[in-house]
Amino acid sequence: MSSGTRVKISGAALTPYNRRKDNSSFRDWACSAFNDALYKSGLEHRDIDALYVASESDFFTLQLNPASVIASDIGIEGVSTTRIEGGGASGQLAIHAATRAIQSGYVKHAAVIGVDPSASMLNSDTIKKLYSFSFDAWTDGMTGVSATVLYALSFQSFLQRTRVEEKQLASVAIQNRANALHNPNAHLGREHTVDEVKESPLIAAPYRRLHCSPLSDGAAAAILSRSDSIPSNRKNAATIIGIGGASDAMHLGAREDPGHFRAKETAMNRACAEARITPDQIGVAEVYDAYAGAQLQAIDALSLSDDLLNDLQTERFAPTGQCPINLSGGLLGQGAPTGATGVGQTASIALMLEGDYVPALQPRTIPRYGLADTHGGVCTTSAVTLMEKSVSV
Amino acid sequence: MSNYTLKLDYQLAPGWLQPYTEGLSQGRAVSWCCSTCERTSFPPVRTCTCGQTTGTWVALAGTARVIHYTCGQDGEFALAQFEGADTATVVKLCHNTATNLSYQVGTSANLTGSLQASGSAKPELVLRLDPIGKTS
Ligand SMILES: [Zn+2]
Numbered sequence: 462m463s464s465g466t467r468v469k470i471s472g473a474a475l476t477p478y479n480r481r482k483d484n485s486s487f488r489d490w491a492c493s494a495f496n497d498a499l500y501k502s503g504l505e506h507r508d509i510d511a512l513y514v515a516s517e518s519d520f521f522t523l524q525l526n527p528a529s530v531i532a533s534d535i536g537i538e539g540v541s542t543t544r545i546e547g548g549g550a551s552g553q554l555a556i557h558a559a560t561r562a563i564q565s566g567y568v569k570h571a572a573v574i575g576v577d578p579s580a581s582m583l584n585s586d587t588i589k590k591l592y593s594f595s596f597d598a599w600t601d602g603m604t605g606v607s608a609t610v611l612y613a614l615s616f617q618s619f620l621q622r623t624r625v626e627e628k629q630l631a632s633v634a635i636q637n638r639a640n641a642l643h644n645p646n647a648h649l650g651r652e653h654t655v656d657e658v659k660e661s662p663l664i665a666a667p668y669r670r671l672h673c674s675p676l677s678d679g680a681a682a683a684i685l686s687r688s689d690s691i692p693s694n695r696k697n698a699a700t701i702i703g704i705g706g707a708s709d710a711m712h713l714g715a716r717e718d719p720g721h722f723r724a725k726e727t728a729m730n731r732a733c734a735e736a737r738i739t740p741d742q743i744g745v746a747e748v749y750d751a752y753a754g755a756q757l758q759a760i761d762a763l764s765l766s767d768d769l770l771n772d773l774q775t776e777r778f779a780p781t782g783q784c785p786i787n788l789s790g791g792l793l794g795q796g797a798p799t800g801a802t803g804v805g806q807t808a809s810i811a812l813m814l815e816g817d818y819v820p821a822l823q824p825r826t827i828p829r830y831g832l833a834d835t836h837g838g839v840c841t842t843s844a845v846t847l848m849e850k851s852v853s854v
Numbered sequence: 855m856s857n858y859t860l861k862l863d864y865q866l867a868p869g870w871l872q873p874y875t876e877g878l879s880q881g882r883a884v885s886w887c888c889s890t891c892e893r894t895s896f897p898p899v900r901t902c903t904c905g906q907t908t909g910t911w912v913a914l915a916g917t918a919r920v921i922h923y924t925c926g927q928d929g930e931f932a933l934a935q936f937e938g939a940d941t942a943t944v945v946k947l948c949h950n951t952a953t954n955l956s957y958q959v960g961t962s963a964n965l966t967g968s969l970q971a972s973g974s975a976k977p978e979l980v981l982r983l984d985p986i987g988k989t990s
Binding site: 611 | 855858860868871875895897899921922923924925926927928929931932933934935941942943944945946976977978979980
């Protein structure tokens with residue numbers, strides 16, 4: 462990386478993503494994810510210099526300044542605490558902030574915690590309204606546009622360019638939920654047929670219920686460390702080799718091509734330039750599949766395919782393909798506690814690159830490079846993280 | 855579980871957007887035209903893609919062409935471009951027929967409509983569709 466300081470993911474953990482019915486709170490999940498990640502890192506509480514907490518909405522947690530509260534809960538009071546919010550990208554942006562803090566030389570070990578409750582006790586219209594304010598509240602939000610509507614309109618523009626068929630769109634949801642069946646932490650492991658997807662209720666054409674990711678309860682944590690300060694038994698931890706962030710016009714209609722995730726393309730270019738690798742070298746990826754079509758738009762913008770229709774046909778992105786995508790199940794299958802999403806994606810790739818992921822989903826041959834891709838809005842804010850396995854793996 | 859109810863009543867100041875929000879309540883599409891390159895944005899964008907921050911408020915004719923259409927449980931919406939604007943916008947749709955139009959990719963380009971007055975201070979972008987077949 463440009464600064465010369467290498468950053469390793471010394472600890473990584475995810476709680477289950479689901480709808481909790483056990484009276485536990487988001488603070489419990491944050492503690493659980495942190496404790497597991499810290500244990501894996503081999504570090505002590507006193508080693509942590511800074512805490513970054515990703516959480517999207519105060520309306521869901523009813524807790525402003527959550528980072529200070531969580532610092533006390535997890536027993537690292539006294540460290541620098543920051544809350545990071547960038548819509549759906551919050552978790553990955555927190556990973557980026559922690560990475561740059563370590564590269565600055567002022568931090569040796571940073572804890573990153575992503576957490577959000579689904580607020581499933583609120584009625585669905587209220588939730589829809591709150592989420593609509595993560596786009597331009599004065600235009601899209603006040604007009605009553607839902608996230609699904611905006612994603613559907615963006616995907617229709619993508620469809621015109623790529624001619625993806627209904628069957629291929631359904632295959633994304635089917636594959637991710639099939640992967641999730643093997644992930645014990647997943648919210649929606651399911652076996653679906655194309656017909657089941659096609660017959661599920663229409664939310665915003667062409668998106669049907671089964672093309673959409675759920676809102677989940679859950680947390681994820683990562684401990685990031687300077688490579689020269691990592692415990693000797695953690696030398697096989699994956700390294701962050703490049704990060705990139707970018708943004709796009711806030712209004713879908715102000716974009717030259719509303720179907721193209723330009724911010725993601727720019728973020729990927731920046732991450733690749735920093736890592737000095739090219740997209741075709743990526744061997745495993747967790748990409749932001751809030752909707753089935755968004756995964757296809759992401760593959761396109763990240764340049765993970767030269768020929769999307771052919772690569773879908775030949776199952777390049779399936780678990781046994783050249784570049785498995787969303788082995789975890791992605792947002793569609795594993796679930797989506799918003800603040801946790803980006804942290805969980807990076808934690809999952811780091812574990813895969815160590816060979817320590819869920820056994821049924823762990824790639825047999827560990828690829829050299831992995832990617833975690835997260836965005837907020839309809840890819841208005843994009844954050845991409847590239848990782849490399851350790852030479853000792 | 856602890857029950858807790860929070861009721862919030864906001865009074866939001868539109869700031870720079872005031873001509874736009876006032877226009878919507880009266881059924882007028884008020885756009886922003888850049889003083890340098892004349893790019894006309896609706897909804898208005900404060901800083902033009904050319905970097906210029908000065909410009910003028912310009913009322914458009916209020917008619918629009920649908921680029922992409924969607925319908926379902928979340929309602930009926932479109933990405934539409936207003937006549938005289940260089941940008942498109944997401945709009946809520948209303949029309950006189952009781953049922954939703956059937957969804958087909960690529961067919962929505964024939965739909966046109968005109969801005970409907972929201973009638974309230976809430977800046978809602980609503981397009982009333984012309985009867986199918988009419989072109990503006
Ligand atoms: Zn201009």
